[in-house]
Amino acid sequence: MIPNTQSRPLDDFAAMTGRSLTRLLRSPDTMIMGVALPVMLLLLFVYVFGGAMQTATGYLDYVVPGIILLCAGFGSSQTAVSVTGDMVHGIVDRFRSMPIARSAFLFGHVASSVIRNLLTSLVVIGVAMIMGFGPTAGPIQWLAALAIVALFILAISWLATALGLLAGTEEAANGFTFFLLFLPYVSSAFVPTDTMPSWLHAFAENQPVTPVIETVRGLLLGTPVDDTALIAVLWCVGIACAGYLWAITLFTRRAAR
Amino acid sequence: MSIRDTQFCASAVSVTGLRKAYGDVTVLDGVDLDVPPGSVFALLGANGAGKTTMVRILSTLTPPDAGTVHVAGHDLRCDPQGVRRKISLTGQYAAVDDLLTGEENLRLMARLSHLGRAEGKRRARELLEQFDLVDARTRRAGTYSGGMTRRLDLAMSLISRPDIIFLDEPTTGLDPRSRQSMWEMIRRLVDGGVTIFLTTQYLEEADRLADRVAVLDGGRVVAEGTPDELKRLVPGGHLELTFTRPSELHDVAQAFDDAVLDADRLAVQVPTDGSIGQLKTLLGRIDDQSVTVDKLSLHSPDLDDVFFALTDNSNASPIRNEAAAR
Numbered sequence: 001m002i003p004n005t006q007s008r009p010l011d012d013f014a015a016m017t018g019r020s021l022t023r024l025l026r027s028p029d030t031m032i033m034g035v036a037l038p039v040m041l042l043l044l045f046v047y048v049f050g051g052a053m054q055t056a057t058g059y060l061d062y063v064v065p066g067i068i069l070l071c072a073g074f075g076s077s078q079t080a081v082s083v084t085g086d087m088v089h090g091i092v093d094r095f096r097s098m099p100i101a102r103s104a105f106l107f108g109h110v111a112s113s114v115i116r117n118l119l120t121s122l123v124v125i126g127v128a129m130i131m132g133f134g135p136t137a138g139p140i141q142w143l144a145a146l147a148i149v150a151l152f153i154l155a156i157s158w159l160a161t162a163l164g165l166l167a168g169t170e171e172a173a174n175g176f177t178f179f180l181l182f183l184p185y186v187s188s189a190f191v192p193t194d195t196m197p198s199w200l201h202a203f204a205e206n207q208p209v210t211p212v213i214e215t216v217r218g219l220l221l222g223t224p225v226d227d228t229a230l231i232a233v234l235w236c237v238g239i240a241c242a243g244y245l246w247a248i249t250l251f252t253r254r255a256a257r
Numbered sequence: 258m259s260i261r262d263t264q265f266c267a268s269a270v271s272v273t274g275l276r277k278a279y280g281d282v283t284v285l286d287g288v289d290l291d292v293p294p295g296s297v298f299a300l301l302g303a304n305g306a307g308k309t310t311m312v313r314i315l316s317t318l319t320p321p322d323a324g325t326v327h328v329a330g331h332d333l334r335c336d337p338q339g340v341r342r343k344i345s346l347t348g349q350y351a352a353v354d355d356l357l358t359g360e361e362n363l364r365l366m367a368r369l370s371h372l373g374r375a376e377g378k379r380r381a382r383e384l385l386e387q388f389d390l391v392d393a394r395t396r397r398a399g400t401y402s403g404g405m406t407r408r409l410d411l412a413m414s415l416i417s418r419p420d421i422i423f424l425d426e427p428t429t430g431l432d433p434r435s436r437q438s439m440w441e442m443i444r445r446l447v448d449g450g451v452t453i454f455l456t457t458q459y460l461e462e463a464d465r466l467a468d469r470v471a472v473l474d475g476g477r478v479v480a481e482g483t484p485d486e487l488k489r490l491v492p493g494g495h496l497e498l499t500f501t502r503p504s505e506l507h508d509v510a511q512a513f514d515d516a517v518l519d520a521d522r523l524a525v526q527v528p529t530d531g532s533i534g535q536l537k538t539l540l541g542r543i544d545d546q547s548v549t550v551d552k553l554s555l556h557s558p559d560l561d562d563v564f565f566a567l568t569d570n571s572n573a574s575p576i577r578n579e580a581a582a583r
Contacts, residue, residue: 011368011371015365015368019357019365027356089352094414097346098370
């Protein structure tokens, strides 16, 4: 490679992130998936299912981390769809024929996905507070809990970006991210896992969502966190790295066509 | 560097022995091309002839399997970023962001071209005016008509003032008026000194715009030259006369040795070079026959004739015969 004296990868990354965020703000999906959905899920789980649930704490306090992760799953499916849209509608060819940093396109999508999902998480927490969510956490625990949530969002954003590159159509991209929405249901997000049959219990305890939920819940409500925090971080870092490598590989392979 | 500069002076795009296959399907089978700077070069071919693959390779999107390619003096393999700094691509499907406004699309391109805020804004305004999009600048590109979208697409390609512009089927799907205005804009670009490499399946488009035309068929360039040179490859034009009665048809046919008869349609074709003098003589001789001409039309050879003549003799026809035999 001949050195490119004009290259400014950070500027390219900022431009791409700005573009993705503007698109998100203008897409009708965003208001529905990013604001209306979290509110509806909270109301549904707390007021419809909540009365029947037997949890140690109040059900609202129990369910908030799960709603955050579920909403992040919905958000990441929007990320996958927008990546696929750019790939199939030709704009990526324009970017790739310009002298810009190649990875700026992917990093822009991931960055806007993280920002969008963090904002949705804040909506969930805000609405939950209005409904009476009463975490006992101090500032340090709050920051730690948000950091874990951010790390989880980063991980599934890279995974969703890779799935978006893999999918040939926007409908397929939506389908591929289905399991991201499904995982929180088979975890400790909505019910304690010990009520599940033993085979399902084993799965629920050993899939990535449960340690993330347990860690966030522990930090916010002051229940013991133990080594679940470490397991949660390892899962998230692992998924983020795998998603990143997969996305870069897919993007390069697509380039060769 | 001096060698590169010499090459740049010599040609904007130079391609030697270019090959590309997708699996078993050979798309480009040894293509040689040379495009002089400041000219319009049209790559003409039917659907699936390999035009888009050619443009994708030249604009650094797809790596070739074999061959040497220099674009704007930069070697495609060794220095793709160098190529990208000199070119722009307007693909077959408009690559505009439908959720951004026309102006935002241009500003994004300006930002990605590292123009700087003030210069980017100025350049975007300039292009909005040049492409008659000032009134639509605050509307989302998704609401634009087909013609407006193509104009925005082209304007976005020009932000960085490229030396070479690749246009992949720039007018496919446009209505006649939008097509005319697109042609007008392409001509203005050429006046500004850029090199244009366009692909088209419309022979009229190649004829109107291009200084040189290459006909791509079955992954090879089957003919190359100026539109006039190519037209000389096929027989000249003719005057076609249609009659209402067979007897009149035969009277006229007998008067002209070189006439071609089409008894079914009661038509006769008399060769002509299309000059006024010769036509006058021809019409005078027909008038002498005292026959009633039902319809008269003058057919001059166009690139359609060239295209059909050239592509029928190559590998297109065996495929067609095979398909017919099945």
